[in-house]
Structures are given as structure tokens and as C-alpha cells.
Amino acid sequence: MNLLFVADPLEGFKTYKDTTFSMMREAARRGHQLWACHPADLVWVRGAQVTARAARRVSLTGDAQDWFKVEETRDLVLAVGSDAVIMRKDPPFDSEFFYATHLLSQAEREGARVFNRAAALRDHPEKLAIMEFPQFIAPTLVTRSAEAIKAFHAEHRDIILKPLDGMGGMGIFRVGPDALNLGSIIETLNKDGAETVMVQRYVPEIVQGDKRVLVIGGEVVPWCLARIPQGTEIRGNLAAGGKGVAQPISARDREIAEGVAAKLAPRGMLLMGLDVIGDCLTEINVTSPTGFQEITKQSGIDVAALFIDALERQLQ
Structure with missing residues (x-):
């Protein structure tokens, strides 16, 4: 089969850990x-x-x-020249990403097979997709209002604030009971009401890791990657210096992942990466979930093979 990967520049891949590379290698x-x-x-x-x-x-x-070696360069009609288009552009979910999904939707109308489906990517921004699953998440607020954020802090006392278009832990702040710098942080994130902010009650189990739970073809991968904050950091993201430790998923992890998969997989989500802290779902990553190589190296489960298996089943 001809597989077209829509991705960031190949020249920038860190092949020792890159998930898209592991997909390509298995394919x-x-x-x-x-x-x-x-x-x-x-x-x-x-x-x-x-x-x-x-x-x-x-x-x-x-x-x-x-x-990699370039064997050929030419214009490729997606619906004719590829058996599958694998959308692996990293966040942020910005206007250009949004426009790309519309082009991919048109390609689908012309007969192309796109994974994850373009409409599914467009309809499920990674921070906001959790709103559909209130039973799995910590107390959460999405707002532009500084007063609403202050009221949320007054109620929950220890909170996390983050921009909706961030990635890799960028722009995440914690404000404790003393409310130190809360006003300044709100100004930084919501830009005087111009940008929407997500606020969540702080989940102390972050010290045990921000778990990346993978769902492939509607099935939950039995091991996850716990991204454990180091030093004084509150962020477990690997890009922010977190340590990745593969571990078997818990019963609660499975409950959350199966609940999300039951709704989202039928919408065209071949691959999802759920972020779980303690017993709480915090994000649903659908643009370019990672963690394949870390889980494979530490658990022996060939995650890339599971992905290509699922892709091949979809194309039969």
C-alpha cells in the first residue's frame, strides 16, 4: 500500500523516540x-x-x-495516489491546522482514506474534548472571564491554568491557596478577555505521573507511559523534562479509556492518547499522540505493530 504521512519536516525527527517514525518503520x-x-x-x-x-x-x-532517502518526488493526488493518509502534524491546533483538516475533508469526499478522520480532528480540540466526559474529569472551567477564574480558585483553592492551544506543557501554571500571582497569570493567559483559558482543580497525584493511555482501533493498549515531573516541576510532559516510565494501566485507566473509545472511535479516531492524572482524565490527544517507542522499549509490547494492524484492518 501507499501510505502518505502528513507531518512536520522529516529532517527534524528524533528517531530514537519519534512515534511517527516508529509507524513508518513498521509500515x-x-x-x-x-x-x-x-x-x-x-x-x-x-x-x-x-x-x-x-x-x-x-x-x-x-x-x-x-x-531516510528520497526515492521520488512528485505531485500526489490523495484520493488516487495513496491508500491511506495519516495525519500526524503536531499541535498547536491553530488556524492552519484547521484549514488543513478542511482540505483533508475534501480529499475524503473525493475518495481518500484519512486517519484520524479530518472531521474528527476538527471537532475534538485536545483540551476541550474532555467536556463530553464529565464523569471522568476533575472540576474544570473553560472561560474568558477573569472573575469566573477567581471564583473557581476561591472554591477549589489549588488550581491549574492552561491555554487551549498549548502543547508539551507550555503555558501551564499552578496557583495554590495563597492566590500568589493569580491576577498576573490570568492577564498573561486570557489577554484581557481576548483568549479562552481552561482551569482545573489541581490533582496531587501528578507526582506519580501524568499517564498517557493509548487507544488504537478502539482497543486500549494494556501499558501506559507515566510522565513523572522532576525536581520542582509540576509538569510531567517529556518536553518539560518529565521522566517517562511505562507501567500497566490501572482498572480506572481502562474504565476511562474504554468509555472514551466507545464514543470517539466510531467517529473516525483510529488513534487517541488520553492523559490521565490519578483517577481523572485531563486531555484527549488526537492530532499526533506519542509514546509508542517508550512503551515498546520498556514493556515489550510493539505499539507500532498494533497501530499498523489496526490501519490495515480499516483498509480491508
């Missing part, structure tokens, strides 16, 4: 052809179909640094 092992483009390469013109301009067909070299 190549099975004999599938690998193509790659950036979201900016997608184009549509009246009378034609959505095309990836100058898409590159690549082979894997096995070298850790120069890990």
Missing part, C-alpha cells in the same frame, strides 16, 4: 510504500482533486541521523 517492514508531505503542501484547485505538491517517496536507511 516499511511490511512492504508498504512511504510518502511524506507537510500540511502546507496540500492544495486544491477547481476542476482537480486535493493534491500533495512535491510529495516525497522515501525509504529508510537504518541510520540514526540520515534516516
Whole structure:
């Protein structure tokens, strides 16, 4: 099969940990052809179909640094030249990402198979998707109102504030019972009411890790990756210096993941990465969930193989 990966530049991949690379490696092992483009390469013109301009067909070299070789470059019509389009553009979920999903939706109307489905990506921003599952989340507020945030803090005393378009732990603040710098943090995040902020009650179990629970093809992967904060950090994100420790999922992790999967997988979510702290769901990552290689190396479960298995089933 021809698999087109819509992703960030291949030259920037850290292959020792990159999840998209692990997908590509497993797909190549099975004999599938690998193509790659950036979201900016997608184009549509009246009378034609959505095309990836100058898409590159690549082979894997096995070298850790120069890990791919370009075998061919050409314009690739998504509905004709690819058996599956795998959307792996990293956050943030900004306007350009949103526009890319509309181009991918048009490609789907023309016959392309896109994973995760473009509408599913568009309809489930990673911070806000948890609103559909109030039974699994900590007390949460989504607002532009500074007064509402202050009232939420007065009620819960220890809170986390974060922007809706952040990634990798960027822009996350904790405010304790003393409310130190709360006003300044609100001003920084909501920009005088211009931007919406998510506020959640602090979950102290973060010291045991922010767990990444993977759901592939509607099935829960039995091991998760606990991202454990280091030093004085409150953030477990690997990008913020957290330590990744693979561990078997708990009964509560499974309950949450199966509940989310039952609703979202039928909407076209082939892959989801749920963030769980303690017993609380905090985010549903659908753009480019990671953690494959860390879980595989520490547990022996070949997560990339589970993903390609699920993809191949979808394409039968």
C-alpha cells in the first residue's frame, strides 16, 4: 500500500523516540510504500482533486541521523495516489491546522482514506474534548472571564491554568491557596478577555505521573507511559523534562479509556492518547499522540505493530 504521512519536516525527527517514525518503520517492514508531505503542501484547485505538491517517496536507511532517502518526488493526488493518509502534524491546533483538516475533508469526499478522520480532528480540540466526559474529569472551567477564574480558585483553592492551544506543557501554571500571582497569570493567559483559558482543580497525584493511555482501533493498549515531573516541576510532559516510565494501566485507566473509545472511535479516531492524572482524565490527544517507542522499549509490547494492524484492518 501507499501510505502518505502528513507531518512536520522529516529532517527534524528524533528517531530514537519519534512515534511517527516508529509507524513508518513498521509500515516499511511490511512492504508498504512511504510518502511524506507537510500540511502546507496540500492544495486544491477547481476542476482537480486535493493534491500533495512535491510529495516525497522515501525509504529508510537504518541510520540514526540520515534516516531516510528520497526515492521520488512528485505531485500526489490523495484520493488516487495513496491508500491511506495519516495525519500526524503536531499541535498547536491553530488556524492552519484547521484549514488543513478542511482540505483533508475534501480529499475524503473525493475518495481518500484519512486517519484520524479530518472531521474528527476538527471537532475534538485536545483540551476541550474532555467536556463530553464529565464523569471522568476533575472540576474544570473553560472561560474568558477573569472573575469566573477567581471564583473557581476561591472554591477549589489549588488550581491549574492552561491555554487551549498549548502543547508539551507550555503555558501551564499552578496557583495554590495563597492566590500568589493569580491576577498576573490570568492577564498573561486570557489577554484581557481576548483568549479562552481552561482551569482545573489541581490533582496531587501528578507526582506519580501524568499517564498517557493509548487507544488504537478502539482497543486500549494494556501499558501506559507515566510522565513523572522532576525536581520542582509540576509538569510531567517529556518536553518539560518529565521522566517517562511505562507501567500497566490501572482498572480506572481502562474504565476511562474504554468509555472514551466507545464514543470517539466510531467517529473516525483510529488513534487517541488520553492523559490521565490519578483517577481523572485531563486531555484527549488526537492530532499526533506519542509514546509508542517508550512503551515498546520498556514493556515489550510493539505499539507500532498494533497501530499498523489496526490501519490495515480499516483498509480491508
